[in-house]
Amino acid sequence: MNYLSLENVSKSFGDKVLFDKINFQMSKGEKIALVAKNGAGKTTLLKVIAGTEKAEGENAKVQYRKDIRIGYLLQDPIFRDGHTIMEAVFESENPKIQATRQYEKAMLHPEDENGMAKAMQQMDDLKAWDFKARIEEILGKLKITDLEQRVAHLSGGQKKRLALAQILIDEPEFLILDEPTNHLDLDMIEWLEEYLQSPNLTLFMVTHDRYFLERVCNNIIELDAGVIYKYKGNYSDFLTSKAAREENQAVVLDKTKKLMGKELEWMRRQPKARGTKAKSRIDTFYKIEEKASQKIAKDKIHIDVKGSRLGSKILEANYISKSYGDLILVKDFAYKFKKGEKVGIVGPNGAGKSTLLKMLTQQIRPDSGKVVVGGTVVFGHYTQDGIQLENDKRVIDVVRDIAEFIPLEKGNKLTAESLLERFLFSRKQQQVYVSKLSGGEKRRLHLLTVLMENPNFLILDEPTNDLDIITLNILEDFLMDFPGCVLVVTHDRFFMDKIVDHLFIFEGDGKIRDYNGQYSDYRALHKEELEESRRLERERQKKIVKPTVEKPKDDKPKLTYEERKEFNRLEKQIMVLEEKKEKITEQFNNPDLTAEEIQKLSIELGEVKNEIEEKEMRWMELAELA
Numbered sequence: 001m002n003y004l005s006l007e008n009v010s011k012s013f014g015d016k017v018l019f020d021k022i023n024f025q026m027s028k029g030e031k032i033a034l035v036a037k038n039g040a041g042k043t044t045l046l047k048v049i050a051g052t053e054k055a056e057g058e059n060a061k062v063q064y065r066k067d068i069r070i071g072y073l074l075q076d077p078i079f080r081d082g083h084t085i086m087e088a089v090f091e092s093e094n095p096k097i098q099a100t101r102q103y104e105k106a107m108l109h110p111e112d113e114n115g116m117a118k119a120m121q122q123m124d125d126l127k128a129w130d131f132k133a134r135i136e137e138i139l140g141k142l143k144i145t146d147l148e149q150r151v152a153h154l155s156g157g158q159k160k161r162l163a164l165a166q167i168l169i170d171e172p173e174f175l176i177l178d179e180p181t182n183h184l185d186l187d188m189i190e191w192l193e194e195y196l197q198s199p200n201l202t203l204f205m206v207t208h209d210r211y212f213l214e215r216v217c218n219n220i221i222e223l224d225a226g227v228i229y230k231y232k233g234n235y236s237d238f239l240t241s242k243a244a245r246e247e248n249q250a251v252v253l254d255k256t257k258k259l260m261g262k263e264l265e266w267m268r269r270q271p272k273a274r275g276t277k278a279k280s281r282i283d284t285f286y287k288i289e290e291k292a293s294q295k296i297a298k299d300k301i302h303i304d305v306k307g308s309r310l311g312s313k314i315l316e317a318n319y320i321s322k323s324y325g326d327l328i329l330v331k332d333f334a335y336k337f338k339k340g341e342k343v344g345i346v347g348p349n350g351a352g353k354s355t356l357l358k359m360l361t362q363q364i365r366p367d368s369g370k371v372v373v374g375g376t377v378v379f380g381h382y383t384q385d386g387i388q389l390e391n392d393k394r395v396i397d398v399v400r401d402i403a404e405f406i407p408l409e410k411g412n413k414l415t416a417e418s419l420l421e422r423f424l425f426s427r428k429q430q431q432v433y434v435s436k437l438s439g440g441e442k443r444r445l446h447l448l449t450v451l452m453e454n455p456n457f458l459i460l461d462e463p464t465n466d467l468d469i470i471t472l473n474i475l476e477d478f479l480m481d482f483p484g485c486v487l488v489v490t491h492d493r494f495f496m497d498k499i500v501d502h503l504f505i506f507e508g509d510g511k512i513r514d515y516n517g518q519y520s521d522y523r524a525l526h527k528e529e530l531e532e533s534r535r536l537e538r539e540r541q542k543k544i545v546k547p548t549v550e551k552p553k554d555d556k557p558k559l560t561y562e563e564r565k566e567f568n569r570l571e572k573q574i575m576v577l578e579e580k581k582e583k584i585t586e587q588f589n590n591p592d593l594t595a596e597e598i599q600k601l602s603i604e605l606g607e608v609k610n611e612i613e614e615k616e617m618r619w620m621e622l623a624e625l626a
Helices: 042-050 085-089 095-108 111-125 131-143 155-170 186-196 210-216 237-270 276-292 353-360 395-400 416-422 437-449 469-483 495-500 519-543 560-589 597-625
Strands: 003-015 015-028 031-035 061-064 070-073 176-179 202-206 221-223 229-230 315-326 327-336 342-346 368-373 379-382 404-409 413-415 457-461 487-491 502-508 511-515
Touching: 015 042, 015 202, 015 221, 015 229, 031 042, 031 210, 042 061, 042 070, 042 131, 042 176, 042 202, 070 155, 070 327, 085 095, 085 155, 095 111, 095 131, 111 131, 131 186, 155 487, 186 210, 186 416, 186 519, 210 237, 210 495, 221 237, 229 237, 229 413, 315 353, 327 353, 327 368, 327 511, 342 495, 342 519, 353 457, 353 487, 379 437, 395 416, 395 437, 404 416, 413 416, 437 469, 469 495, 487 495, 502 519, 519 560
Parallel strands: 031 202, 031 221, 070 176, 176 202, 342 487, 342 502, 379 457, 457 487
Antiparallel strands: 003 015, 003 061, 221 229, 315 327, 315 368, 404 413, 502 511
16 A cells, blocks of 8 residues: 655755655555765655655655555654643644543642543543553653643753654654654663554654664665665665665776777767767767766765873762752762773663763762862763854854864874865865754764864763764774773664673662673663563562451452462463563564564564463452452
């Protein structure tokens, strides 16, 4: 069933062509990711598909199936002025959403008995109680709790989560998502990953999260030099197919250049008076010349900025603590950094990760304890807020304000213009105002300004947000060879696994655990610990011995012999199903899985979870009678 068709769609800004006469279709159940370098037009194409920008080009068409509902998540969501979170979340014509909204409002004012009775009756009439539970699950997973808070008071990250909740609650059949994992913590990302794997959802998205691409998508579209290339499969399949395409392009281009050489030799030998056949061959020559003149785009960032010398004494945290009122963010944290260490920081939003970074860089003072910074340490702090500049400043002026010449390795120097070119800012683009750059281009410029300070201790707070995959790969390679220290906060699991040696994990109440290993190893261990905790709790419940006190006889029903057998049988079945669920979940880590296998596993996992839930509910019913 066809959901979306694009025909001869083009878009340009001035002389810059973002895409030209592109065509593709989407069918029900497809999950497509759009990848391209920053500034290539990813967000613009999403806007064209979503209908917020018009397509250009003769006979251009963007067509949807008429009866489908569409949800569009913007990179920077916009809400109505004065709205509360509740008003924003439940802004929908869906009758069940409206009924749930009225019920939530009634719950905030229980003194209004008539309003409560009316809201409950409406929920009964529409059979909306299950729907309400699903809304609560989505809001809970995205940590949206204070429904009366004004949207205007939320941070950019909170607004992004609110917009995502708003879309998922409305249950559209077709989702268009622009960087859905930005501003989500790791637990939220893994939950959303599982949610979007539903075979009933059709998805078109832009994301830089490579694990997300690997586990959610079954097709990838690449926008390269204004042309669309479609690849079947997930991120691993895309990398393989893209490499093969580029290799084939190189072979074809080489053959075309050789053919052009022969044709050019023939052209030079011909007399001025030519017949019809000769003219035809001349026309063919010009076509070959055009093809041979094409260049295969091999844009790469070159990061070879010189780092300052780092002495033996680097950075020490001596039992530092920080609280705000009753909220304990960091408690008695102690650590001594060694040269070349690369450490990741993991924890939910609001746990205190940014607070720890600010204490270590002495931007804020700890309540107790002390931070000692070595005399040779030069911090390079890449902040989550990005670059803060006036909108009327040109790109070249941003760099010149720091230095006209930049020292490189081996005593070499580089002009500001040349350095910008290495970061994929052409001479023409260097004259563009910062306000005209895409989100990813601003991030790339911010990264450049940090590295220009020649740091030997990099503090990276969410460095992957809005950066394209090409830039991420180059940044990862640079950080792996970086001789100084790196301390990184990121929700990009792929980036974390590739870069860091060990983790600082925020476990709540100010406790920070030092875990020696990658993030994926920690998550696997964490899941094992959770499963073991649940198993022990079930065992504890089974071993509770009730006091044998004679009670007066009552009419309360007792377990029959058959129910007792069923009760014991359910305990064993639940344990078996939990093991089965764990084995299915482990299979998703296999990078060789095809899209069909992933879909099959997703369905199987959903069935197992439903069966566990049903059996646990029955077990609880029988436990009350036991």
